[in-house]
Amino acid sequence: MDLFDKLAQTSKSIQDRLEREKRALGTGGLHLDLPEGTVAAKFIASISSLTKPEKVVELGTLSEEEIERSKLLEKQLLDMRAKDPAKAAQELKLRAGRLGSLAEQLKMVECSLTNEAVQTVFKEQEDVQKKSETSKKLRSETFPDGMLSETGSNNWVEMWEAARIFSESGAYPDKLFPVTDDGAQCLLCQQDIKEEASERLKQFELFVISVVEKEFRDARNLYARHYKELDELNIKNDAVDKGVEDVRIEAAELAEELIIAIKASKDRCKAVIDGLKVKKGLPSDLPENVSIGFCRKKPKATIIRFNIIQKRFTCSAKNSGIF
Secondary structure: HHHHHHHHHHHHHHHHHHHHHHHHHHHOOOOOOOOOOHHHHHHOOOOOOOHHHHHHHHHHHOOOOHHHHHHHHHHHHHHHHHOOOOHHHHHHHHHHHHHHHHHHHHHEEEEEEEHHHHHHHHHHHHHHHHHHHHHHHHHHOOOOOOOOOOOHHHHHHHHHHHHHHHHHHHHHHOOOOOOOOEEEEEOOOOEEOHHHHHHHHHHHHHHHEEEEHHHHHHHHHHHHHHHHHHHHOOOOOHHHHHHHHHHHHHHHHHHHHHHHHHHHHHHHHHHHHHHHHHHOHHHHHHHOOOOOOOOOOOOHHHHHHHHHHHHHHHHHHHHHOOO
């Protein structure tokens, strides 16, 4: 009988213990201090026997972006504790500004050297060459032998247009340029214009306003503008170097990616300019365009990391009351 009594007591003790554990689990055995309303808090509150383990693993695993953010926040927190808050915030503000400038610079460089942009400028050069030949033919038909050298050239046209401005704004404001009426005077020597000179001036004006010449000038000006933009493309300078070093402080690997891309852009730009100077069309051996992703509609992971660093610098400075 004593044996049965002891067995009954042991059984009751085990039952009581199981009940206590059951109640503990049922009333929130997981005591996690999670912000109310977050995805994690809602998920923990909804855990049941039907919850899939895969979902728990998915929610509990940090993405590369989240890991990067966490590292950056930890480092910024240590920096803020070690330095004077006002000075640290001012430094963060300067870094955020430099990174913003760096992003704009890299975007401009990358967009200027895309395959499409490079092909366009070579096509513009080819178009200028074709229209130049047509314009030269028109000049030879318009200007007889015996004219001064370079008559009809770019410099000559600029002189002609300057004469137009002088005539329409001062000398003969109410008359159509070129003025060749009886008694009209040459705008340069200011002597009476004879009949032969009058006909020549009219012929000059027909040349300048011709469709062929206008198309040539428009094509030449468009190409000249794009060539100048490439030739003056400031790919690497002190501001870029400082911006890259700011990135290196937070993400050394990302800084190395930027350095590689900047060097590749510099080599590609030089090859494009050299190819344009030769005037033989688009070279087949141009260095590849190493894209960081600034010109893409959907940013690459590199740009996401870059933006995170920039935003954190900005937010940290704002939270310190510097902005």
